[in-house]
Amino acid sequence: RAPGTRVNKGFRVAGKSESKSAKLTRLDEYIKKRDYTGALALLEFNRKGADTRENVEALMWIGYCAGHLGNYHRAYEAYQELSDLEKDIIGRGKNESKYGGEEKIIDTSFNDNEIPSQVHLYAACCQYYMQMYKEAEEAVGIYDKKTKELLERKIKAQTTSDQLTIKRRALQQSDKAAPMGGFMTDDEVRARIEKEIRAEEVTKRAPENSLRNRLLFHIAHKRDNQDELMVRHQELTDMNEDQLSLAAIHYMRSHFQEATDIYKRLLLENRDDLALNVYVAMCYYKLDYYDVSLEILAVYLQAHPDSAVAVNLKACNHFRLYNGKAAEAELKLLSDQGRALHTNHLIRHNRIVFANGEGALQVLPALSDFIPEARLNLVIYYLRNDAVQEAYELIKDLEPSTPQEYILKGVVNATVGQALGSRDHVKMAQQFFQLVGSSASECDTIPGRQCMASCFFLLKQFEDVNIYLNSVKAYMYNDDDFNWNYGISLAQTGNYKAAEEAFLLVQNETYKNDYCYISWLARCHIMNGQPKLAWELYLKMDTSNESFNLLQLIANDCYRMGFFLISAKAFDVLERLDPDPEFWEGKRGACVGVFQQVIAGKAPKDDLRDVLTLVRSTSNPQVEYMVRIISKWASSNGVKL
Numbered sequence: 334r335a336p337g338t339r340v341n342k343g344f345r346v347a348g349k350s351e352s353k354s355a356k357l358t359r360l361d362e363y364i365k366k367r368d369y370t371g372a373l374a375l376l377e378f379n380r381k382g383a384d385t386r387e388n389v390e391a392l393m394w395i396g397y398c399a400g401h402l403g404n405y406h407r408a409y410e411a412y413q414e415l416s417d418l419e420k421d422i423i424g425r426g427k428n429e430s431k432y433g434g435e436e437k438i439i440d441t442s443f444n445d446n447e448i449p450s451q452v453h454l455y456a457a458c459c460q461y462y463m464q465m466y467k468e469a470e471e472a473v474g475i476y477d478k479k480t481k482e483l484l485e486r487k488i489k490a491q492t493t494s495d496q497l498t499i500k501r502r503a504l505q506q507s508d509k510a511a512p513m514g515g516f517m518t519d520d521e522v523r524a525r526i527e528k529e530i531r532a533e534e535v536t537k538r539a540p541e542n543s544l545r546n547r548l549l550f551h552i553a554h555k556r557d558n559q560d561e562l563m564v565r566h567q568e569l570t571d572m573n574e575d576q577l578s579l580a581a582i583h584y585m586r587s588h589f590q591e592a593t594d595i596y597k598r599l600l601l602e603n604r605d606d607l608a609l610n611v612y613v614a615m616c617y618y619k620l621d622y623y624d625v626s627l628e629i630l631a632v633y634l635q636a637h638p639d640s641a642v643a644v645n646l647k648a649c650n651h652f653r654l655y656n657g658k659a660a661e662a663e664l665k666l667l668s669d670q671g672r673a674l675h676t677n678h679l680i681r682h683n684r685i686v687f688a689n690g691e692g693a694l695q696v697l698p699a700l701s702d703f704i705p706e707a708r709l710n711l712v713i714y715y716l717r718n719d720a721v722q723e724a725y726e727l728i729k730d731l732e733p734s735t736p737q738e739y740i741l742k743g744v745v746n747a748t749v750g751q752a753l754g755s756r757d758h759v760k761m762a763q764q765f766f767q768l769v770g771s772s773a774s775e776c777d778t779i780p781g782r783q784c785m786a787s788c789f790f791l792l793k794q795f796e797d798v799n800i801y802l803n804s805v806k807a808y809m810y811n812d813d814d815f816n817w818n819y820g821i822s823l824a825q826t827g828n829y830k831a832a833e834e835a836f837l838l839v840q841n842e843t844y845k846n847d848y849c850y851i852s853w854l855a856r857c858h859i860m861n862g863q864p865k866l867a868w869e870l871y872l873k874m875d876t877s878n879e880s881f882n883l884l885q886l887i888a889n890d891c892y893r894m895g896f897f898l899i900s901a902k903a904f905d906v907l908e909r910l911d912p913d914p915e916f917w918e919g920k921r922g923a924c925v926g927v928f929q930q931v932i933a934g935k936a937p938k939d940d941l942r943d944v945l946t947l948v949r950s951t952s953n954p955q956v957e958y959m960v961r962i963i964s965k966w967a968s969s970n971g972v973k974l
Contacts, residue, residue, distance in 0.1 A: 360394065367640075369398040370676065373407075389415065389448060396455055403678055405703060409459035412452050419448035450479040451541050457548055463703050466555045473545060473552075480538065488530050492523045500526055543570070547578040554582055557734065573599060580612070587736050587774050589619045607633045611643055621779060623650045639670050641677055649683065657687035682707050690714045709741050721748050739769045740784060747791065763791040770801075779805045783815075790818065795825040813841045817850065824853055833857035848879040852886055859887065864896040871903075881910060888919055897926030898940050905947045917951055921959070924948055928963055938972045945974060 363372035373395060380391045392411045399408035457472035490496075501522045517525075535542075550565035552558075562582075569575040576595055583592035593616040600609040610633040617626035627650050634643050644667050652660035664684065667674060674680050682704050685693050693714040700707035708727065715724035724745050733739040743765030750758030769775050770785030786801035802819045809815035820835035836854045844850055851874070855867035867887050874880040888903035904920035907913075924944045930936035941963060948959050967974050 364398075367401070367637075369402045370673070372398045373402070385418070389418065392418075393449075393452075396459075400455075400459065402676070403462075405459040405462040409456055409463065412456035412459065415448050415452045416456065419452070450476060450483060453479055454541060454545060454548070458544075461548060461552060461555075464555075464705070466552050469548070470552050470556075473549060476545065480534075480541075484531070484534055487534075488527050491530065492526055496526070497522045543572065543574060547575065550578060550582065554585060555734075557732070573603065577612075584616065584619070585735070587619075589616045589774075592616050593620075607636050611640075611646065614646060618646065618650060618653075621653075623653045626650050639667070639672065641667060641672065641680060645677075645680055645683060648687070652687055657689060660687040678704060682710070686710055690717060706737075709737060712741055712745065716744065716748060721745075721752055725749050733765070736769050736772070736775050736780060739765050740780060743769075743784070743787065747787070759791055763788050766791070779808055786818070786822075790822065793825075795822045798822040799826060799828075810838070811840075813839045813844055817844060820857075821853055824857060829857045829860035833861055848882070851879075852883055855883060855887060856890055859890045859894055859896065862894075864891050864894070864899040867891075868899050868902070881907070884910075888923075892919065892923055892926070895926070895930075897923040897930065898936070898943060901927060901944065901947050905950060908951065917953060920947060920951070921955065924959065928966075932966070938967075938970075941967055941972060942974055 360372055360375060363369070363375060376391050376395050376398065380388060383391060392415050396408045396411040396415075399405070399411060453472050453476035457469040457476065460466075460469035460472055497519050501517050504517060504522065504525065546565055546568045550562065550569070553561035553565055566579070569579055576599060580592040580595035580599075583589070583595065593613060596609055596612045596616065600606070600613065603609065610629050614626040614630040614633075617623075617629065627647060630643060630647055630650070634640065634647065637643060644663060648660040648663035651663055661684065664674060664680060664687075667680075674684070678700055681696055682700050685691070685696050690710075690713070693711060697707045697711040697714070701711060708731070712724045712728050715721070715727065728742055728745050731738060731742065733742050743762045745762075746758045746765065747762035749755065750760075750762060766784040766788040770781050770783075770788055772781070775781030775784070782801045782805050786798045789795070789797040789801070799819075799822050802815070802822060806815075806819070816835045816838040820832045820839075823829070823832035823835060833854065836850065836857060839845060839850065851870055855870050858864065858866040858870070864887070867890075871880060871883050871887060874883065884903045884907050888900050888907060891897070891900035891903065901920050901923035904916050904923055908916040908920060924947060927936060927940050927944050931938055931941055945960060945963060948956055948963075964974060966972075
């Protein structure tokens with residue numbers, strides 16, 4: 334997993350009104366139950382009237398609890414307060430040194446009032462989670478400077494004249510340590526002491542240095558510093574924390590199978606570490622194996638049914654398998670247990686997603702700084718509500734690093750490009766889709782194949798579009814967007830029967846009232862021998878430019894397919910709306926076509942009544958001639974008009 338904060342277990346909370354052991358017991362109970370909200374409330378209360386040492390201990394625990402709650406801003410504030418307190422203590426120490434007339438060295442290792450240097454490292458972890466990657470890297474630099482200063486002070490404190498004399502005697506009494514001459518100079522003794530102190534510090538700070546490397550590893554990934562990433566990768570060890578960190582990087586780079594392999598291996602070696610089941614379940618969720626994810630997740634939920642992270646993941650699986658209501662029902666179980674869902678930012682975010690974006694503007698903007706998906710879902714909300722410009726402004730400066738970010742940038746650019754007629758935006762969208770669809774990690778996933786389909790769609794290579802969309806059709810049966818695009822692509826290649834089936838699967842009323850949908854469906858009806866259904870689509874529309882355009886489509890397509898009566902009706906309405914000579918010519922030709930079909934026995938004779946009505950509605954010299962010819966044939970063939 335990504336680098337987190339740890340706490341020196343030596344720090345404890347004490348107060349004036351009750352014993353230290355009693356307060357410690359109460360805090361431990363909260364921590365054991367993972368009730369970090371309760372622990373935070375207790376810690377904040379105990380800080381009232383606390384002395385400096387108690388305040389330091391409380392702030393360390395506040396950072397720990399707030400970090401576990403995902404409230405990294407509060408955790409950072411606690412560590413920043415400790416840093417400020419450190420400056421005050423050092424400042425006071427310097428003043429006391431000057432007042433005493435001699436230099437006084439303040440050493441964290443021996444002064445109980447000093448602040449642990451790892452505070453800066455923990456603060457850097459918080460900044461990382463708040464996406465302040467540059468600041469986090471700078472905080473690591475402050476930590477390095479602080480530890481270097483402490484090391485130098487410790488060396489200086491232990492290499493005074495008296496200390497050198499004591500050490501020399503100890504070394505000379507050791508046969509192995511003493512040099513050939515038996516006497517060691519001050520420089521030799523000082524070098525020996527410094528070497529021992531440095532070795533001791535390396536051992537002492539090994540856990541901190543490992544955390545430091547993991548943190549810089551993740552920062553390098555976020556800042557796309559590949560050289561630094563490789564340096565930090567090489568410094569990783571086989572210890573569990575380092576391997577978890579490596580798996581997290583694989584996960585964030587969408588190498589879910591590699592991450593799964595690491596987590597599974599660690600799980601085999603650490604059967605009792607149930608949290609690893611959650612990580613494996615997350616990987617399977619990302620691999621679209623939602624049933625498998627739920628099965629593995631159940632192991633952890635059986636032991637910790639109140640885990641917000643695990644329940645949230647279960648809800649996400651249900652959202653993918655079923656719908657938002659099923660997902661919300663899972664989260665309600667947490668609420669029924671007394672958990673305050675509104676305090677968990679991740680759950681607040683996901684509830685917006687489960688509710689199909691309802692309340693997005695009230696929740697997502699505030700979460701965009703520390704939940705990357707919040708920004709992406711806000712962009713989706715804007716797109717769904719036709720706020721294309723707002724979506725573009727929100728994502729234009731985002732440097733994509735995940736498939737989801739590439740896909741969304743592609744969708745936004747495609748939408749802007751089609752709206753503005755911008756070839757540059759369309760080309761950029763095509764490139765984003767191609768990058769995802771052709772990548773080794775995504776090419777065989779559903780989103781990956783949809784991306785390749787979108788790429789070919791923008792290139793107008795619809796045969797290729799059909800190949801990719803057909804490969805995922807079984808998984809997208811109820812997806813209106815998929816059926817819309819698949820229908821258009823099939824129609825573009827002349828497969829009108831399958832196109833009609835795809836269009837009729839669309840359930841979204843907004844989509845069904847869109848002219849693009851209506852016109853394509855009308856064409857499919859006509860090409861599939863059902864012109865009356867196309868005519869009914871026109872009759873349901875209000876008079877507008879779109880209905881006029883649909884009439885032209887129906888008139889011309891029906892004429893082309895030999896459905897002359899419907900074509901004649903469409904041309905007749907067009908002629909009434911716009912006395913263009915071309916519409917009369919179209920109506921005349923369609924009426925003659927009906928007459929020919931009746932003569933050939935391919936159309937009912939009653940259609941001639943409709944034809945005469947349509948012809949007589951036009952003031953044209955050719956009308957009387959047509960009426961006379963049709964009437965004469967009808968009379969000689971016993972057709973009553």
